[in-house]
Amino acid sequence: MAPYNALMDVREVGEAGLLERIARWVREGTASAKGAPTTKGPSLSTLCLGIGDDAAAWRPQGALELWTTDTMVEGVHFLRRQADWHDVGWKIVAANVSDIAAMGGTPTYALVTLGLPEGTQVEEVERLYQGVLALANLEGVAIAGGDVVRSPTFFVTVALAGVAGEALLTRSAAQPGDRVAISGSPGLSGGGLRMVLQGGKGNTAAEALLWEAHFRPGPQVDLGRRLVTAGVRTAIDTSDGLLDDLAKVCLASGMAARLERDHIPVHPALRQTFPEDYWDLVLSGGEEYQLLFTAPPEVMERVAAQEGGGVAVIGEITSGAPGKVTVVDGSGRDVTPPRGGWDHFRP
């Protein structure tokens, strides 16, 4: 007989046993199923068929259906020995929710695919689902299904649906003269990662803030919806870093952009922890789920008044070479760093 609370290998329960457990975790761990209604999302009321059939089914709710997917792979996006599975589950949902937020939509249903190596413990998968459900419940997302396969490398893919009205936040609607703005203070998540890689434990208040920014990022769904309502039509989330994501907006819109470095908010925790190189993190640190958006001056004034200190206007869209982003300091000097950003394939 196995000792009480012993770790159980997924081989012991088999595929069917694991899928049964996942269905139970989702059922029992879904907020509104426990009588504690989520504050967001009409998801559960319109889900006709969830886990357990060939496909999930729901009633369409908005003018438009949105759909995105993101993947995290062991050894590429996280180190299995360092990562808490709860954090991995939280983050993969956060990355997807952030994509829906960056469209101005509301996330609804998720499909979760797990690639599990031999020797994976049932308790590890349960902990991952706890992280998935923690953020899903916060955002009103229901887990509608998924797939579990054997894989030499652990990976998790989430595909997330959402709904939106007729107006969207796209990458391709930026116009010359648009102001460029961001929510939050960029670089905190990148700072958290660098801190952990350098052995930091999050013991000081500054380090704890960086840790939280990296491991428990909060996507900006409400902000995205307020931006659409205010008339903003261009946005991206800062998952690849400020410069890289602004370059993507510029490329998609056929525009260039100029950023005023003095206008970019730098969080004191970041400056304090990395006094030498915080600018690198501010401009190029990724895995952040804030929104970067552009709008004509009159719209941006309205947004700035409405959002207060939550957003900062940091530059302007120009009609230069498509995709080109220039950073200038207070005296107008070009201080653009060499192009950074995260590329999955370049050495």
Next chain:
Amino acid sequence: MAPYNALMDVREVGEAGLLERIARWVREGTASAKGAPTTKGPSLSTLCLGIGDDAAAWRPQGALELWTTDTMVEGVHFLRRQADWHDVGWKIVAANVSDIAAMGGTPTYALVTLGLPEGTQVEEVERLYQGVLALANLEGVAIAGGDVVRSPTFFVTVALAGVAGEALLTRSAAQPGDRVAISGSPGLSGGGLRMVLQGGKGNTAAEALLWEAHFRPGPQVDLGRRLVTAGVRTAIDTSDGLLDDLAKVCLASGMAARLERDHIPVHPALRQTFPEDYWDLVLSGGEEYQLLFTAPPEVMERVAAQEGGGVAVIGEITSGAPGKVTVVDGSGRDVTPPRGGWDHFRP
């Protein structure tokens, strides 16, 4: 300078370069974009935003939205050195389309996620997309987006949306007295795999048929829709093998089933190629995208008349132990094989 037509490593083009190419392959390879309208699916006309933004967006088209996902992993679902990437692309879309067919729905949009190891060649990815697009075009499915990540192990995940009317084919609606029926002849795909593993090249007509069944399976979307219209309410696709998938229907419905072995169609190509052990393949061979369905006798009579030789009634749903499937021969003798089926995790 690289020699003409040399293979190009994905590292040379980088992530952005690869995504640009994927967007172009999809644009140029999508049937209706080339003026050759697909026979199925209203997909492209309602797609508002495809590859290139934070999420895809489309207008809802039916009473219900359907959603499924399936994954293939190198070394688990196929061997990279043996597999043609075109076949892998075809099959991962087929597996997903089959899930929508088994709900009685029509597939619409796909998200394609690729995990690519270092050293992957751009031409390999292009060939995979050719396979993805070949089946997607046949079925009227548009590629609406996806994700590309680095991964030590190659994998491909497709998430597929679909639409349906109010009535669905679920796994949980089987009733005592329902007749059990299948489309096609089970075991051909499993026979194709066994043939290839034993060194068969598909040179004879029988072997060519098995090869085709394994590498180019055709999902049954039209049949699924006709079944719904005829009043059928219970179906599953036979991706895990006849017995295993019938057991799933029985378990979900709280029913048992009895199959008449003499009524199960056995294709001559299978009997000829595996004269000793074709029954094993017929009853337990997986990776097949035919439909297994149940319905009251009067509905099944209508379906049988309508479908002719395309479907065979092979047994009956009973009120025995949930999930129990018994196979009997012509004299009523129990010839049920030991429980087989595909389990991703059991040793």
